[in-house]
Amino acid sequence: MAADDPVTVLSEDESWSLLGSASLGRFVIVTDGRAEIFPVNFVTQRRTLLFRTAPGTKLYRAIMSDQVAFEADGYTDVEGWSVIVHGRAHLLTATAEVLDAEEAPLRSWPATVKPHYVRLIAMEVSGRRFRFGPEPRQ
Template identity: 35%
Template sequence: MTREPVTYFSRLDADECWALLADAEVGRIAWLGPDGINIVPVNYRTREGVIVFHTAPGTMLATLLDATDVSFQVDEIDKESAIGWTVLARGATAPADAAAKSISWVEGDRTVGIAIEVSVLAGRVVSGTKSEEHRNE
């Protein structure tokens, strides 16, 4: 008898979401700008319920110093097992506290600190199964 693979889609509580955010280094920030929806990967850190990243002056990301509604997503999905997690934060941007630190994989002048003050946080653990087509690739 062949057993069907178990799949699931389970919610994470806020503490689990913050732990996953604290452990990751790259997320995607999304917002509606004058030219449409923008989604940009950033290096970041978390600090006391806030997500912080730095960018260079004059960049598209630097416009987020002005209060802007944003979404921020981090996820990790294992390609082989089709198991992973995703965390989505929503909130508004503001200038980061001068003491707030972040990381950057990009060289250059990253002196503009931006904080996302999180108002909504949701996460899921996901498990799927690969179709036969995906298994053969």
């Protein structure tokens, strides 16, 4: 892409780096043709995404879905970025998995009990960086 192009496709490494700098994203599940979107705070851990949740719709649909998606973004005064991850969600149940997840700097934001860890295993990662500026003349 040209240096003055306002949209840049990010490499997988750049995408993971930006995901590592974020803490809020949107977890997406499609059920019966309808997208369900859940905001979650998360961390990255060895090129996976990790979040906590309570029993309920989000947890049930996460582990029952063949594929899920996740999106996070960020911005400054001059640019923004967006990264999308497609993959599978895995409920951590084995003691070693849970202990590993507990080493991550992940804390629940709201004052609620969220005893379950979910790890999103990425199958595809794509990202874009957007340089802000005036709309070009036609």
